Amino acid sequence: MALLKSFKSIFLSLPGSRQKKDIFAFTLCFFVATAFWFLNRLNSNFTTTLSYPLEISYDRESYTFTRKLPDKLNVNISGFGWKILDKMYGFHKEPLTLNNESIFRNNFLSAKEIMPVLNQSFNEIKINSISPDTLYFSFDKRLVRKVPVILSSSLEFKPDFGLSGDPRVFPDSVIIEGASSMVNQIKSIHTKKITKNNLHEDFTLEVKLDFQEKQGIKISHTTIKIHFPIDEFIEQKKQIRFTRLNFPEQFSSDSTIPEFCNVGFRMPAKKLNEFSSDSFRLILDYRFIDPEKQIILPLVEHLPGYIHDFTIINPSIINVKDRNYR
Known part of the structure; x- marks a missing residue:
């Protein structure tokens, strides 16, 4: 109200105050009428589609998903405007959490299994349909494994110089974890190829591992340090x-x-x-x-x-x- 009075005093202080008063009155009436119309419309029934956040609850120590999990559901709903507005922009839009053993038994959740959980979140709102109506999952047993780091290099030295010992790799092994079917195929991790010429003294460098991250696979290190002992x-x-x-x-x-x-x-x-x-x-x-x-x-x-x-x-x-x- 104070803001409205301030706006009115500034507006009326401008030249042509009579015309300004008429314009101000019209504008004020228009906005008030629009507000009342909008508030009245919110008492009516509406149908709309809402993108709702989704969360899958599962035993993360035992399982890992090999395909990205869905994070949203498109929910077509009907109900009073106030209720729908609260669901769309309110402060209680917590993710829908699905925890169902059939995920690991059947690899999917149907609308029949999802709807009861949705109904609890959409109180006093009718759910017409959801999209997708079936959620498919791809998962595997979770496995943690330690594998060695293999050096890949091409080194050339000055005459009478060479490696005076084995290169020292820090760390010399890494931890990989993820789907057992993928982890079991990884026997070692190679470094990106190191190419150096005209070498005549020790050097240490940081090098990336030649590993492409895949869905459901994590690696403890993406870079390592290697020391090359060189002598005459x-x-x-x-x-x-x-x-x-x-x-x-x-x-x-x-x-x-x-x-x-x-x-x-x-x-x-x-x-x-x-x-x-x-x-x-x-x-x-x-x-x-x-x-x-x-x-x-x-x-x-x-x-x-x-x-x-x-x-x-x-x-x-x-x-x-x-x-x-x-």
């Missing part, structure tokens, strides 16, 4: 003592079978202080003797992963029959 590789030549295994007793004092072997390899410069002749073993195992040629090939055991291009220089073949070697 130094050429080495060492003399390593043979370890004899399973030799007959008559060979125990045979000095013609060599005790040492010359080997060559490349290793990271950072590992030089850690390396010793005990870092790996060269084995002569009599069980693997070639019965026809009477020769034994040396075997390498526990060779560190950072050693590249390992070569047995001499002797590479042990001739047991003639007690000589080459």
Whole structure:
């Protein structure tokens, strides 16, 4: 009312006050008449279609839906205008919650099963029809699984440089959860391919996982960090003592079978202080003797992963029959 008086005083203060008074009176009467007409019409019966929010209640720990759940129902209703107006714009428009075991038994809910729940929400309003009249569902048992992350990369290095160890992935595995039929098909998750050239020093980067999210499938991480240890590789030549295994007793004092072997390899410069002749073993195992040629090939055991291009220089073949070697 105060607002109307303020509007009136401003309007009448303008030039041509007589005409303004007539216009103001007409306008006021028009709006009052319209308001009374509208309020009177709300006492009449109306038919309209209302889009009503929908919520499906289910055990989220045990099941997951593989197709997007419907979130609205189109409800055709009839009733007094006041009631319909309240349903359309009122403050009590809570979602319609459906909780029915037939969802998991039949994979659908028919109008016959939905209508009783709707009638409780639409008090004093007649429900003529709903659309869609049947709700279809696609669901599966929920499964949580841990799978490894697989690195996909193409790396090129400067001359004499290379990986001094395995790349370190953080985290090295991820958790996936969702429909069991889909989760069981995922054995691992690959990274997006990493391509780097002319490498000569360590580097760490963040990379996305090559995984397309699907309906009902969640993943704990979408990106991971990877550290690549890179070093210059130094050429080495060492003399390593043979370890004899399973030799007959008559060979125990045979000095013609060599005790040492010359080997060559490349290793990271950072590992030089850690390396010793005990870092790996060269084995002569009599069980693997070639019965026809009477020769034994040396075997390498526990060779560190950072050693590249390992070569047995001499002797590479042990001739047991003639007690000589080459």
